[in-house]
Amino acid sequence: MKSLFFILCSLIAVPFVSFGQIEMESERDNDGIVTLYAINRTSIPHTVLINFSQLQNMTTPGGGDVTALASPGRSRVATLKPTLSGQGTNYRYSYSYVRGNLFAKSKTKPLYLIPVEAGQEVVATQMNPLADRLTDGEKTGSYVGVSFSFSNPTMIVAPRKGIVSDMKMDYEGNKENLSFNRAENFIELYHEDGTFTKISVLKAGTSRVKEGDLVFPGDILAQSGGENYSSGPHVRMINLRPIKTDTNKLSMEAFPVTFVGENGEVAFNQPEKFQVAHPQAVVTAEMSKKELKAFQEGK
The missing domain is CATH 2.60.40 (Immunoglobulin-like)
Known part of the structure; x- marks a missing residue:
């Protein structure tokens, strides 16, 4: 990318x-x-x-x-x-x-679903800064995203409304006991506030979307990967936004986002195991009136 x-x-x-x-x-x-x-x-x-x-x-x-x-x-x-x-x-x-759009702003505080199928048990862990490699060399600072681990492969979903802006789903890994692999498959979403969500460690050939598709929170993107990692099946999620630096240059930076579960906002200050929930208020938060009507009629 x-x-x-x-x-x-x-x-x-x-x-x-x-x-x-x-x-x-x-x-x-x-x-x-x-x-x-x-x-x-x-x-x-x-x-x-x-x-x-x-x-x-x-x-x-x-x-x-x-x-x-x-x-x-x-x-x-x-x-x-x-x-x-x-x-x-x-x-x-x-x-x-x-x-991305440096000038775009959110009307309200953006909320994100855990990007894993509802009902699954996951362990959420903030990733080590060494995972800067996840962003193809972009300088991300001390925050580099969150890893979501689970016992068995599962379906990965869109955490927020967005457009599929980039993806790679053709890598068939054959190495074992990995800790990181730059070639991992990923799907990236672009959001209306000018920011991106990139979800990586996905199983090759399982994508349910293509570039340019509009997706909503909870829509299935692909199947998880990571079985050949030492940490087992998992996905990694990082959020990026365009910035102008103090030296008048354009760059990208990673930033933390607010996740929501069954009981409201979820913080990942330390590895924590919990069951994933997708509150409808988050699913519909950024829908237009037309999109909301279609969603309600399709239920």
């Missing part, structure tokens, strides 16, 4: 740059105003940071670098206007991008 990208380009005379998941193109009108567009060929928004190294007789509305949202498709991300009419203009910039 490639979440962060950087490219340097000079657009003195080149109106289109294509590389990676986000492409940039420009248009100049008769008044000399230049509009920069991002072409996003994925199914989820990306955040784009445009750094101008040269602005000759041109200004941006913010007076400098621009951070903008590149929605799926073609989005306007920056406008350059001549400072003085009748004089030459020039510009040069680099851009980087990260998956």
Whole structure:
């Protein structure tokens, strides 16, 4: 999963740059105003940071670098206007991008189901920071997610409403007594507040979803894996969000989320065994009126 990208380009005379998941193109009108567009060929928004190294007789509305949202498709991300009419203009910039929406916010506190079939007994454990490897080298800090262990393989479900944004389900592991494997199968969900949930250690070929699918809390994603691990059958869940660092760069960070069980919020300060429950209030929390009606009629 490639979440962060950087490219340097000079657009003195080149109106289109294509590389990676986000492409940039420009248009100049008769008044000399230049509009920069991002072409996003994925199914989820990306955040784009445009750094101008040269602005000759041109200004941006913010007076400098621009951070903008590149929605799926073609989005306007920056406008350059001549400072003085009748004089030459020039510009040069680099851009980087990260998956997700840096500007999105939750209307209410997001709640997450335990991503395991209801009724199962699980042991929840906060993972060791060494599991930074779970995020393909992204810097996650001290929090790196939660591991859910169980006695026998079980079905893994969506913990929250989201779009399937990335997945890999074709790895057939043959090594035994593992503690970690970067090649593990995973399914990732993108949420409306610009964040992601990544669930890994899944059994190859068992996915019930495909990229672009909309899922709701409790919907089955795949079957668990991990039988060849020293810890036995389990799945690992980590949540990521886009951020802008103090050095004005885009990155991803892991963050803890609030899980809910039968008796309300659940904290995993130490390994704890309990039975999974999926309260209907959490299942329906982020549904639109149309989605809620369909859910109630389908019960």
